[in-house]
Amino acid sequence: AQKITQTQPGMFVQEKEAVTLDCTYDTSDPSYGLFWYKQPSSGEMIFLIYQGSYDQQNATEGRYSLNFQKARKSANLVISASQLGDSAMYFCAMSSPSYNTDKLIFGTGTRLQVFP
Amino acid sequence: KAGVTQTPRYLIKTRGQQVTLSCSPISGHRSVSWYQQTPGQGLQFLFEYFSETQRNKGNFPGRFSGRQFSNSRSEMNVSTLELGDSALYLCASSSVGPNTGELFFGEGSRLTVL
Numbered sequence: 699a700q701k702i703t704q705t706q707p708g709m710f711v712q713e714k715e716a717v718t719l720d721c722t723y724d725t726s727d728p729s730y731g732l733f734w735y736k737q738p739s740s741g742e743m744i745f746l747i748y749q750g751s752y753d754q755q756n757a758t759e760g761r762y763s764l765n766f767q768k769a770r771k772s773a774n775l776v777i778s779a780s781q782l783g784d785s786a787m788y789f790c791a792m793s794s795p796s797y798n799t800d801k802l803i804f805g806t807g808t809r810l811q812v813f814p
Numbered sequence: 815k816a817g818v819t820q821t822p823r824y825l826i827k828t829r830g831q832q833v834t835l836s837c838s839p840i841s842g843h844r845s846v847s848w849y850q851q852t853p854g855q856g857l858q859f860l861f862e863y864f865s866e867t868q869r870n871k872g873n874f875p876g877r878f879s880g881r882q883f884s885n886s887r888s889e890m891n892v893s894t895l896e897l898g899d900s901a902l903y904l905c906a907s908s909s910v911g912p913n914t915g916e917l918f919f920g921e922g923s924r925l926t927v928l
Contacts, residue, residue, distance in 0.1 A: 733917065742919065742920070744919075745918055793917070801859045801862060801870050804856060807856070
């Protein structure tokens with residue numbers, strides 16, 4: 699069965715520092731996608747970054763990068779130069795074409811708090 | 815380009831009532847999926863519609879239903895509300911599927927059942 703594991707319930711980071719949020723996944727499908735979303739207190743799920751299982755290079759989007767280690771089944775999110783506005787819940791999620799659907803499996807999330 | 819729009823944003827109902835939530839996807843997106851988020855269960859997949867057909871369904875009772883219209887807008891309905899249905903209901907849309915990385919969420923509809 700597919701599963702996403704986020705082992706860090708909460709993380710603290712000082713402004714302007716980098717932080718890594720951990721995500722491991724389990725799937726038997728050779729083709730899958732990995733997502734990271736940010737959810738501020740308002741509730742909206744904000745798309746941050748996507749990595750396809752066949753992508754050769756790690757995905758990057760501005761200050762966000764995804765450290766994709768396929769053999770270890772990990773897809774950690776790295777946020778560089780943290781900002782106070784980065785304080786939010788962060789969710790890792792996985793999709794799989796075996797479902798032929800847009801169904802995502804989500805992890806339990808990591809609450810990131812950025813302090814001055 | 816407008817994002818995913820969900821209405822209403824907040825609503826309060828009492829047990830036994832029913833509720834209908836609406837989702838307008840990003841223009842051009844044909845797939846709409848729904849998720850329930852609660853503190854206890856986290857984010858759980860409800861169902862997905864593509865071109866007016868339900869393509870997949872999560873493990874929820876029959877009180878939860880949905881539909882999609884020809885313009886890709888979607889509605890979900892919960893009948894005979896229970897206290898445990900209190901949650902944030904999130905809608906997401908995509909064009910050709912999640913493995914292109916195109917899966918965007920709305921701001922959610924926060925339902926409180928009293």
